[in-house]
Amino acid sequence: MEKIIVRGGRRLNGTVQVEGAKNAVLPVIAASLLASEDKSIISNVPTLSDVYTINEVLRHLGADVHFENNQVIVDASKELSTEAPFEYVRKMRASVLVMGALLARNGHARVALPGGCAIGSRPIDQHLKGFEAMGASIKVGNGFIEAEVNGRLKGAKVYLDFPSVGATENIIMAAALAEGTTVLENVAKEPEIVDLANYINAMGGKIRGAGTGTIRIEGVETLKGINHSIIPDRIEAGTFMVAAAITGGDVLVKGAIPEHLTSLVAKMEEMGVKIVEEQEGLRVIGPEKLKSVDLKTMPHPGFPTDMQSQMMALLLCANGTSMITETVFENRFMHVEEFRRMNGDIKIEGRSVIINGPVKLQGAEVAATDLRAGAALILAGLCAEGHTRVTELKHLDRGYVNFHEKLASIGADIERVKEEITTKSDQQAAVSSD
Numbered sequence: 121m122e123k124i125i126v127r128g129g130r131r132l133n134g135t136v137q138v139e140g141a142k143n144a145v146l147p148v149i150a151a152s153l154l155a156s157e158d159k160s161i162i163s164n165v166p167t168l169s170d171v172y173t174i175n176e177v178l179r180h181l182g183a184d185v186h187f188e189n190n191q192v193i194v195d196a197s198k199e200l201s202t203e204a205p206f207e208y209v210r211k212m213r214a215s216v217l218v219m220g221a222l223l224a225r226n227g228h229a230r231v232a233l234p235g236g237c238a239i240g241s242r243p244i245d246q247h248l249k250g251f252e253a254m255g256a257s258i259k260v261g262n263g264f265i266e267a268e269v270n271g272r273l274k275g276a277k278v279y280l281d282f283p284s285v286g287a288t289e290n291i292i293m294a295a296a297l298a299e300g301t302t303v304l305e306n307v308a309k310e311p312e313i314v315d316l317a318n319y320i321n322a323m324g325g326k327i328r329g330a331g332t333g334t335i336r337i338e339g340v341e342t343l344k345g346i347n348h349s350i351i352p353d354r355i356e357a358g359t360f361m362v363a364a365a366i367t368g369g370d371v372l373v374k375g376a377i378p379e380h381l382t383s384l385v386a387k388m389e390e391m392g393v394k395i396v397e398e399q400e401g402l403r404v405i406g407p408e409k410l411k412s413v414d415l416k417t418m419p420h421p422g423f424p425t426d427m428q429s430q431m432m433a434l435l436l437c438a439n440g441t442s443m444i445t446e447t448v449f450e451n452r453f454m455h456v457e458e459f460r461r462m463n464g465d466i467k468i469e470g471r472s473v474i475i476n477g478p479v480k481l482q483g484a485e486v487a488a489t490d491l492r493a494g495a496a497l498i499l500a501g502l503c504a505e506g507h508t509r510v511t512e513l514k515h516l517d518r519g520y521v522n523f524h525e526k527l528a529s530i531g532a533d534i535e536r537v538k539e540e541i542t543t544k545s546d547q548q549a550a551v552s553s554d
């Protein structure tokens with residue numbers, strides 16, 4: 121079993137480079153299935169386990185995929201198969217993002233039902249509502265969702281009940297090759313949506329309005345592979361910004377785009393953190409004393425749910441009482457128990473938590489309950505007394521490249537170790553973990 125061991129108490133100092141965004145590259149790789157001619161060359165791709173998983177999904181569907189030197193090359197010009205089995209979808213929910221592209225290109229897609237996960241039930245009804253509005257018939261059974269259309273999908277008007285990121289992306293991909301115009305309303309405005317639309321437009325697509333609440337997609341007959349570079353990962357950037365603040369450090373987060381991080385910058389500044397826009401990124405200087413704040417997660421440009429647990433670590437060290445309200449996922453407080461093991465004073469009240477700070481965090485053995493929780497526990501470990509050991513690193517590896525090495529390069533006392541499996545229950549856990 122692998123663990124990250126952090127010894128708290130060091131101020132972080134220096135420069136750290138942000139990778140390409142996980143949440144941008146996964147839909148972009150899925151969208152490369154839309155190209156029936158030429159290769160797609162995607163650069164600035166992070167070496168994350170999720171990227172390996174989506175590449176495997178595409179290979180399973182019949183595309184040629186090469187991943188080397190942060191570049192993914194996809195040739196999807198051959199005939200594709202249309203089924204994404206459970207072994208991929210269980211590893212990574214974003215596998216459902218191939219559905220829109222397959223349906224648009226082949227008129228058929230069969231994808232395993234994603235099932236529940238650590239942060240909530242995460243249904244895909246809004247994705248399916250969009251496909252149905254475009255003329256697809258949907259069948260659910262035997263653990264699969266099957267979507268089918270006779271001929272081409274037809275452009276339609278679709279109103280999302282909630283601005284779901286995945287539904288917006290899946291429907292954009294389906295509509296890109298549909299007959300006629302699709303008008304998508306109440307859509308997600310995340311920077312990753314804009315990256316996907318830019319990518320498809322460069323392939324020959326006609327998408328307008330990405331980044332606003334309404335997107336218009338005029339379907340085209342074919343799309344071609346092109347070169348595209350992935351935007352920087354705002355959540356990885358935000359995680360390093362919190363690392364600087366929580367240690368009272370001074371770190372330049374190279375590649376961070378201020379416009380993608382406005383809500384986080386605003387909240388951190390309210391807490392007394394100094395944030396300076398520099399040519400190459402954001403420089404973050406932690407204060408002697410952090411102030412408490414309240415925050416609520418919301419769809420972009422609101423505060424990102426993917427930064428909620430990292431901010432919880434920071435607020436544990438702030439002076440006063442803070443409240444975090446999670447409105448995006450119904451069950452994204454699994455890390456609270458782990459923070460309590462580190463002496464965190466946190467109370468859950470429905471969809472909110474009340475944090476009483478500052479506490480002197482204590483090192484403990486804790487488990488990453490999802491990928492951002494894994495990062496957040498390591499952040500807490502950076503300022504805790506003694507050793508913090510973080511397990512279940514498979515979650516962390518989904519979203520962070522060389523996290524411990526990057527933190528070590530700016531002064532953290534941190535290492536990743538492999539420990540012998542000694543007990544029977546450890547062995548069982550290792551076999552059953554995916």
Ligand SMILES: CC(=O)N[C@H]1[C@@H](OP(=O)(O)OP(=O)(O)OC[C@H]2O[C@@H](n3ccc(=O)[nH]c3=O)[C@H](O)[C@@H]2O)O[C@H](CO)[C@@H](O)[C@@H]1O
Pocket residue numbers: 142143144146214240241242243244245246247248282283284285286287308425426448449450
């Ligand atoms: C790969 C990727 O990009 N993942 C991100 C994406 O996930 P993902 O695309 O899965 O998130 P969504 O925006 O779709 O989900 C937000 C909320 O809407 C609900 N919902 C969603 C779809 C649907 O058909 N029905 C429904 O009820 C979900 O259960 C959840 O409560 O956006 C989330 C919200 O910013 C981020 O936390 C994830 O990191």
Ligand SMILES: C=C(OP(=O)(O)O)C(=O)O
Pocket residue numbers: 143213214426491492519
């Ligand atoms: C929840 C996340 O990702 P995913 O949607 O891939 O599970 C995340 O990036 O924090």
